[in-house]
Amino acid sequence: MIKHILKLIWKRKAKNAFLTSEIALSFLVLFAVLSFVFSNLKRYYQPLGYDTEDIQLARIDFDALGEDSIKWVNTKKALKQELNQVNGIEHVSFSTSVAPFEDSQWTTGNESDEPGAINFESANLIITDEDYVDVYRPTLVAGRWYNDDDIKGKYKPIVVNKMFEERYLKDTTTLGLVIKFWNDEFIITGVVEYFKYLGEFAEEQPMLFPYLSEHSQQTSFATIRTASNVGPEIDKQINDVIEGVMKDVSFNVSKVDENRIRQSRRSWVPIVGLLSLCGFLIINVAMGLFGVLRYNISKRKGEIGLRKALGAAPGNINAQFVGEMLILTTLALIIGLLFAVQFPLLNFFQVDQDVYIKAIVTALGIVYFLVFLCSLIPSAQAAAIDPATALHEE
Amino acid sequence: MIKLQDVTKVYRTDTVETLALNNINLSVEDGEFVSIMGPSGCGKSTLLNMMGLLDRPSDGQVTIDEKELKGYKEKALAKFRNEHLGFIFQSFHLIGDLPVVDNVELPLLYRGTSAKERKRLAEEALEAVGLKNRMKHYPSQLSGGQKQRVAIARAIVGKPSIILADEPTGNLDSNLGNEVMDILLSLNRDRKATIVMVTHDENMALKTNRIIRLYDGSLVN
Numbered sequence: 175m176i177k178h179i180l181k182l183i184w185k186r187k188a189k190n191a192f193l194t195s196e197i198a199l200s201f202l203v204l205f206a207v208l209s210f211v212f213s214n215l216k217r218y219y220q221p222l223g224y225d226t227e228d229i230q231l232a233r234i235d236f237d238a239l240g241e242d243s244i245k246w247v248n249t250k251k252a253l254k255q256e257l258n259q260v261n262g263i264e265h266v267s268f269s270t271s272v273a274p275f276e277d278s279q280w281t282t283g284n285e286s287d288e289p290g291a292i293n294f295e296s297a298n299l300i301i302t303d304e305d306y307v308d309v310y311r312p313t314l315v316a317g318r319w320y321n322d323d324d325i326k327g328k329y330k331p332i333v334v335n336k337m338f339e340e341r342y343l344k345d346t347t348t349l350g351l352v353i354k355f356w357n358d359e360f361i362i363t364g365v366v367e368y369f370k371y372l373g374e375f376a377e378e379q380p381m382l383f384p385y386l387s388e389h390s391q392q393t394s395f396a397t398i399r400t401a402s403n404v405g406p407e408i409d410k411q412i413n414d415v416i417e418g419v420m421k422d423v424s425f426n427v428s429k430v431d432e433n434r435i436r437q438s439r440r441s442w443v444p445i446v447g448l449l450s451l452c453g454f455l456i457i458n459v460a461m462g463l464f465g466v467l468r469y470n471i472s473k474r475k476g477e478i479g480l481r482k483a484l485g486a487a488p489g490n491i492n493a494q495f496v497g498e499m500l501i502l503t504t505l506a507l508i509i510g511l512l513f514a515v516q517f518p519l520l521n522f523f524q525v526d527q528d529v530y531i532k533a534i535v536t537a538l539g540i541v542y543f544l545v546f547l548c549s550l551i552p553s554a555q556a557a558a559i560d561p562a563t564a565l566h567e568e
Numbered sequence: 569m570i571k572l573q574d575v576t577k578v579y580r581t582d583t584v585e586t587l588a589l590n591n592i593n594l595s596v597e598d599g600e601f602v603s604i605m606g607p608s609g610c611g612k613s614t615l616l617n618m619m620g621l622l623d624r625p626s627d628g629q630v631t632i633d634e635k636e637l638k639g640y641k642e643k644a645l646a647k648f649r650n651e652h653l654g655f656i657f658q659s660f661h662l663i664g665d666l667p668v669v670d671n672v673e674l675p676l677l678y679r680g681t682s683a684k685e686r687k688r689l690a691e692e693a694l695e696a697v698g699l700k701n702r703m704k705h706y707p708s709q710l711s712g713g714q715k716q717r718v719a720i721a722r723a724i725v726g727k728p729s730i731i732l733a734d735e736p737t738g739n740l741d742s743n744l745g746n747e748v749m750d751i752l753l754s755l756n757r758d759r760k761a762t763i764v765m766v767t768h769d770e771n772m773a774l775k776t777n778r779i780i781r782l783y784d785g786s787l788v789n
Contacts, residue, residue: 175677177683178670178677181665181666181670182663182665182666185665185666186665476661477663479661480661480663480674481674481678482622482646483620483622483649483655484649484650484655484674484675484678484722485646485647485649485650485651485675485678485679485726486646486678487642487643487646487647487678488642488643488646489643490646490678560623561622562617562622562623565622565657565661566613
């Protein structure tokens with residue numbers, strides 16, 4: 175029967191070309207949308223690597239303090255001290271202008287011919303202090319976050335993430351390793367598992383957390399961890415403290431968890447939009463297929479009548495038309511696949527191969543299911559055709 | 569043997585009722601070649617459809633080879649048609665997108681015959697109608713007479729005991745019509761096939777064993 179159907183399809187290839195192209199194109203569009211969605215979802219389901227609850231982020235215009243480094247040091251010390259004295263505040267940490275969900279990043283690299291130098295193409299930086307670990311609570315897979323002893327040591331302490339270690343420190347022991355960049359030397363004290371600070375849909379990047387000296391004038395954020403049982407009055411207390419210490423310096427305080435939700439919603443927009451468009455496309459393709467099939471069957475009434483006269487049972491007719499559509503779909507999908515497999519093979523858009531493969535398999539499944547569904551009713555109608563009437567009409 | 573007892577067929581629409589066959593009683597013996605004649609619209613094709621189990625009577629019953637077929641379901645009827653009946657139509661009803669050999673194989677396809685056996689039997693049937701050399705041709709490459717011979721090959725490929733022919737020479741000129749008629753006569757004579765043929769052509773009908781005449785859905789003596 176399959177050979178018989180193949181012969182019919184081959185002979186009717188010109189008539190089937192439009193339908194085949196429609197199916198192949200639908201598959202490719204579905205594949206593209208699903209690749210985008212799966213790639214985003216894969217990143218979404220990768221752990222953030224740190225806490226976001228009960229953390230408030232104060233962006234403070236420290237630059238307004240001027241260039242007097244003593245004033246900087248004293249102000250920061252006073253701010254930390256005052257904040258720590260507020261009942262319900264557990265930890266306070268300072269960091270540079272990069273913070274989770276703030277859409278800012280700072281990237282650096284190192285290329286050196288010096289013996290023993292560790293070269294890395296690109297890594298993201300958050301320069302911060304020893305309290306950062308208590309505020310965000312990242313998971314450390316080796317070593318520890320730097321402490322007072324590390325700060326007093328010969329080298330500046332630094333923490334890296336697992337991705338940095340895997341990408342750039344494969345052939346060496348990470349903990350205790352001294353790496354040089356920016357004409358400075360840093361000793362690695364710990365490795366955090368993940369730190370997706372660019373957002374839930376962002377890809378994990380190689381990360382460096384160099385120590386932010388108290389003398390540094392690069393500070394932009396004070397990050398505050400509060401106890402989980404504090405009430406909303408803590409917001410006012412934080413504001414009052416910052417206002418009291420920083421005087422006329424401008425600042426604003428936000429909740430990291432709210433920032434996370436806000437950014438997450440923004441990232442869902444293109445995904446939901448594309449999925450909706452895709453849904454409309456599927457409905458349109460389904461309606462088109464349904465119409466084309468019904469038209470084809472009405473054109474083949476005589477053939478159906480003949481087949482029934484010659485001994486085809488309704489089930490045979492049903493199977494033939496569903497079979498024809500599934501074989502035609504297979505041919506269309508082979509054409510579509512030839513294009514789709516180029517993406518994982520040539521590693522377009524730096525998307526993981528498993529994402530492409532999952533998108534291909536899902537798109538194949540959806541197209542087959544759709545075609546099967548759309549061919550059921552017209553095929554059943556074909557099977558119900560009265561042979562005497564069909565032969566007479568012909 | 570084909571036996572029709574009190575067969576009546578009424579076509580109903582919302583507003584009109586048409587009596588196509590009125591209380592038909594007839595039998596066709598095994599190996600008989602019978603022609604059905606009558607004016608257009610008298611119910612000849614409807615009668616043939618009843619015998620061919622393509623339509624069900626509104627009343628009465630059709631018995632073929634001692635089998636009363638009234639209670640048969642669609643699937644069982646299809647199987648019965650496939651195994652016992654061969655059809656020849658005025659407009660040939662060949663599938664234009666299939667080569668001759670595949671057209672002839674069609675009844676065997678629904679019998680579950682293997683591809684190899686189908687091909688052998690189709691070749692044999694085409695040889696019987698003198699068209700073995702046209703096996704790979706498409707219907708559009710054949711003349712009217714050749715198309716009807718392909719249709720005959722298709723009707724006999726499954727070795728049915730009964731052949732039902734609806735104006736098989738109606739679309740052919742007299743020479744080609746005679747050619748087709750000769751094939752039918754030889755099938756009746758050599759293979760002992762029972763043939764029921766609807767025709768408008770008195771000369772063709774005279775070549776058969778018996779003529780059944782219909783008028784306004786009723787048999788005429």
